[in-house]
Amino acid sequence: MKRSRRKTIRDVAEAAGVSIGTASRALNRRGRVSEATVARVSAAAKKLGYEPDAIAQSLRLRSTKVVGMLVTDLANPFFAGVIRAAEERLQKAGYALLVGNTANDRAREKFLADLFRRRRVDGLIMGPCETEDAERTVALDDGEMPVIGLDREVGAAQSAVYVDHRRGAYEATRHLINLGHERIALLSSSSRLSPGRSRIEGYGAALREAGIEPQEALIRAQKSSMEFVFSEALSLMSMRPAPTAFLCLGTRMLAGALQGLRQNGWRVPNDVSVLSVGDSDLARLYAPAISAVSWDLAAVGEVLAELMLKRLSPDDDGRAERILIPTQLIERESCARPGALFGG
Amino acid sequence: MKRSRRKTIRDVAEAAGVSIGTASRALNRRGRVSEATVARVSAAAKKLGYEPDAIAQSLRLRSTKVVGMLVTDLANPFFAGVIRAAEERLQKAGYALLVGNTANDRAREKFLADLFRRRRVDGLIMGPCETEDAERTVALDDGEMPVIGLDREVGAAQSAVYVDHRRGAYEATRHLINLGHERIALLSSSSRLSPGRSRIEGYGAALREAGIEPQEALIRAQKSSMEFVFSEALSLMSMRPAPTAFLCLGTRMLAGALQGLRQNGWRVPNDVSVLSVGDSDLARLYAPAISAVSWDLAAVGEVLAELMLKRLSPDDDGRAERILIPTQLIERESCARPGALFGG
DNA sequence: CATGAAAGTGCAAACGTTTTCACATGCTAT
DNA sequence: ATAGCATGTGAAAACGTTTGCACTTTCATG
Known part of the structure; x- marks a missing residue:
């Protein structure tokens, strides 16, 4: 038994004993239609289970x-x-x-x-x-x-x-600087992506503002694969003097860095501070919980x-708008003053 | 200066000096059209930057x-x-x-x-x-x-x-049983959801198969809010005898459980084993890494x-198919034999 | 040379809407 | 009484495609 054809407005019109045009007007309550007709058409539509075809509407209404x-x-x-x-x-x-x-x-x-x-x-x-x-x-x-x-x-x-990636990174960096960090490693995905670039800018700005010249060697911004970040983290840890803080731009970066740190047995935040730009389950729930720059x-x-x-x-003024979503720094447990201090 | 109207097939037909129908056939290489016409029409289409209107096509082609x-x-x-x-x-x-x-x-x-x-x-x-x-x-x-x-x-x-949630949970439970666990707590989201139910079934089946009767008190399956799970975890830890393993059905559950454990200072896997059904960044990257049942x-x-x-x-035979995606247990660092042993 | 098939084309009908326009009412105001 | 107006309706034209059908042309076959 084949299922009955999909109902069209033509069916509704017929059932209500009006023309197609009138049916349309009635259903959309548009133009001039008598209340009586509206009622009759709506009833017919309901009884037939009519649903307007969005495709046909699209075509007509552009x-x-x-x-x-x-x-x-x-x-x-x-x-x-x-x-x-x-x-x-x-x-x-x-x-x-x-x-x-x-x-x-x-x-x-x-x-x-x-x-x-x-x-x-x-x-x-x-x-x-x-x-x-x-x-x-x-x-x-x-x-x-x-x-x-x-x-x-x-x-x-x-x-x-x-x-506002720039400001997010800026404030994260400042936060670390205020704690006394000077050698802050930066782990970022490709700097060609615009958000990445802004973050690196913010990092640099905060550093310079504090009178610290950003060091090329501390900035690792290439691919965003976790394996890559992992090895970069290892490489950073072998520097002398070693960085005292890791600023991770993105969840992948954070994950890679954390693994590297763990592999070498560096404790967070005792041996190194970690801060993530971009919040995530991982940051929230890691032990210790990782401070992060977050946005909504x-x-x-x-x-x-x-x-x-x-x-x-329809009444748009056509003016382009640019809206900046603010970020906020959420302090958790992963940042401390550099150097050996308050054990555990 | 207003932008020129979107090109329709009519424009193409005119430019190529053929009828609309022929233009359509030429563009779709459908029905009988001479190669010469196809070439002419295609050229016209390309020159005009014609793109068929998907909406009109949809309407016509249903x-x-x-x-x-x-x-x-x-x-x-x-x-x-x-x-x-x-x-x-x-x-x-x-x-x-x-x-x-x-x-x-x-x-x-x-x-x-x-x-x-x-x-x-x-x-x-x-x-x-x-x-x-x-x-x-x-x-x-x-x-x-x-x-x-x-x-x-x-x-x-x-x-x-x-x-295959059922099997996933089953194998996870077996894994814990094989390690010697008997009091395995289960943290799940609402058991009304079908995947949740299957998992609970799998858990129960593995237990019974090992001659262990599932205890109501160990099964916490209600809301899936993290706060709720957190307090459930606390409550489970205060049981006497306390569970020796936590089986977490879902990422949220895992997160809540981990927080509860951490709050009470229970170490994983020394004091308690943790296993997650459903892999996640959190499980992969937590310290210690959490064993998990994963699927692709x-x-x-x-x-x-x-x-x-x-x-x-068009040539579908209309037969319904049911496909089961297998799960696999990924052993990491969060499961050990119950009781005090190898101090990490 | 007549016949038929095959190939290429154009016309027009669909697909299911909305909307413009003209028309027929019935009513009100001159 | 009649012009005018408001109101409701139906017919038909779009929107941009695809495709069945009929028609012409070409060409091979008898």
Whole structure:
């Protein structure tokens, strides 16, 4: 027994004894319709279990009520948290979220953006990607569709939300300096990524402000694989004089550093202080708990969605906005004054 | 200066001097078209920068090339990992992924599923949700659209992929039993969720198989908030005789338990063994590293996508498949024989 | 040379909506 | 009484595709 065809507005119209146009107006309470008709049509629609076809609506209304989001890694907790919040906010406004994973590959990014455009997404949220060729980025903004950047510039006419990585790293570094540290090692992912760069800047600024010249040898910013970080940590520990603090820019870095430290039997914070820029389960729950610079993932997602919705609203003034999400330093148990002190 | 209108196939046809129909056939290499025409049309399309409108295609072809995915928490690493893999596989086959967060709320789930249906997604992947009312679940399967379950039954006619939680928990428990443990505490999230239930079953089975009767008092399966687990852990530690091992079903549980243990100064594994079902950064990188039952997130996502694609392929035989993803126990440093021994 | 098949093309109908426009009412104000 | 206006409705035109059908041309076959 075959299932009955999906109901269309034509069925509803017939059942209610009106024309298609009238049925549409009645269902959307738009234009002139008598209350009686509205009632009759609604009843018919309900009885038939009619649901308007979003695709047909999209075609006619030239709006899909879908926004796309492209990030370098869907599974990265930082993005995942942002996605969740953005989805929730958008969904409340009747928009659905189409996601894509660029894997930090420009070609993939371009491909996906084109795909989304063909899919007629109403807007696009773009996470950071290595920022080699700026003109490609601009090409993305074809003026038809609003693009909002996440930790990333996406054309002068477009809005963006940034996490204040620079200030986060700056304050983290200051915190260590205030404790008396001078040789602060920096573990970062590639400095080509914009967030990474800002963090390194913040680190350098805090150092210089305290009259300490940043040392090249203390800065390790290349690949973000955990194995790499692990060996870098080992290498840092063998320096003489050795660094007294490790500033880890990102969860992967923290993990690698912690493993290195542990392997050599360095105790935190007795032998070395550790601070992470970017909070995580690992930092929160490690023993000892790792102090971290944190920011509100949900806020990022919400602001992103908010900015997008604003752009999508019919009475948008078209002004680009740049919003900076603040960071805060959460002191836990992983930082102490350098040198041998209060055992345990 | 207004940007020029988006190019349609009509523009292409005009530029190539053919009818719309012919242009379409040429672009899709479908039906009868001369090679010369194909060349001319393609050239015109390229010159104009024509991109077919996916919405119009969807309407005509009755297929959106979009699949929806509903999970209880987009930001949960377990789901995030699965989503990433599924997205990648689907995207390779020309499908995009629409995501939704049900927050473990049946009403939201229903709402989103309906929404996705209205959006005419070609298929739906559904993550687990509390499984109180089975008939609702079945109602979801309206026969129009394939539904694939993730750790969840979604109607007899539909495929699903399950992680073998039962066996995972079983083996974890056996491992502890083999080490000599008898009083094994179990920390789990709500037993109403299907994965949770299977795990508890596995635990019970292993115990009984070893001639140990599971004790109610050792099983704490309610809410999954970390605070709750923390206090449960404390309560377990105050039992006399106290449990010699903690089996934590899920990352949250592990985190809470670890904090409780730490607060009371119990050392792992000297004073108590800890085992986690479900691997995580925390388990991997904690000191000591926590043994865990792990499974391949990417495989889950891929299989999910594969099953969906199979269902979507025109020559699908319509047979429902159930695929079980195996788990493996990863021994690390958190388990030892019970009683005072080898001081670390 | 007539016939038929094959190849290439254009026309128009769909897909399911929304919206413009014209038309038919019934009412009010001159 | 009649012009005008407000109100409700239906017909039809979009939105941008794909595709069944009919039609012409070409070419080989009898």
